[in-house]
Amino acid sequence: MGHVEINGAPACVEALHRAATWNYGHFTSMQARRRTVAGLDLHLRRLREASADLFPERTPPADRTIVELIEHALGAARDASVRVTVLPAAADPTATDVMVSVSDPVPDTPGEPLRVRTIVYERELPHLKHVATMGLTYHYRAARRAGFDDVLFTTRNGQVSEGSVWNVAFWDGERVIWPDAPQLAGITMQVLRLGLKKLGVPYEQRRLSTAALAGMRAAAAVNSHCPNQPIAAVDDVALPDHRTLTGLLREAWQQVPWDTVAAGRQPGSDS
Known part of the structure; x- marks a missing residue:
């Protein structure tokens, strides 16, 4: 498992290059289990507050939009590692892009001390x-x-x-x-x-x-x-x-x- 979407569409090479080159944005990482997340509202608040801090001149993504994009990126997967990154949109100086990366889930059992x-x-x-x-x-x-x-x-x-x-x-x-x-x-x-x-x-x-x-x-x-x-x-x-x-x-x-x-x-x- 592993794919990346930006605003709900498969991420093209140009978009990924832009995200890597600009190196300006914020993110949150979570584990999804049976399509549930611990502290989802806390993740949304983190993204909302960080957007206000880093992008005060841009419209932040709505909580509902972020959840919809996570749900879309998960597809049929029930368990996964999910990373949501908010970046400045390239075409619109007043907007932000949301990049959702989905990969294999990570077991939450402790390893050796x-x-x-x-x-x-x-x-x-x-x-x-x-x-x-x-x-x-x-x-x-x-x-x-x-x-x-x-x-x-x-x-x-x-x-x-x-x-x-x-x-x-x-x-x-x-x-x-x-x-x-x-x-x-x-x-x-x-x-x-x-x-x-x-x-x-x-x-x-x-x-x-x-x-x-x-x-x-x-x-x-x-x-x-x-x-x-x-x-x-x-x-x-x-x-x-x-x-x-x-x-x-x-x-x-x-x-x-x-x-x-x-x-x-x-x-x-x-x-």
């Missing part, structure tokens, strides 16, 4: 999931060459922020801790917070220095591919006791209903 290293890196416009990803990809590849599995970013003043393409959750033995630093508010992180609240599991967002990680018992990477990927170590800080945290995150993930991808759905409707 990750060994990650920290690096000082702050994404431009960190609150946006934008297409300028060279920096984070460079640092991910550098970490892999150095023998690590992935990379965890810190700010210039030593505060933990986010992973390469994931948010990070920590467990201090009593509550889930999310770093408070400039970062992307990941959809999976938002869904997990809703689930944790339903379970009555305490969580908080606070500033975390790299030195503070020695006081944590566990850590996990969370994104649309997996809501509870355990982290074995950050630099030389071992975090081996991940079962409580990853179990809570998995249970929280299961608390939130998935939304049906259908043009006629109402915002906030359950699957």
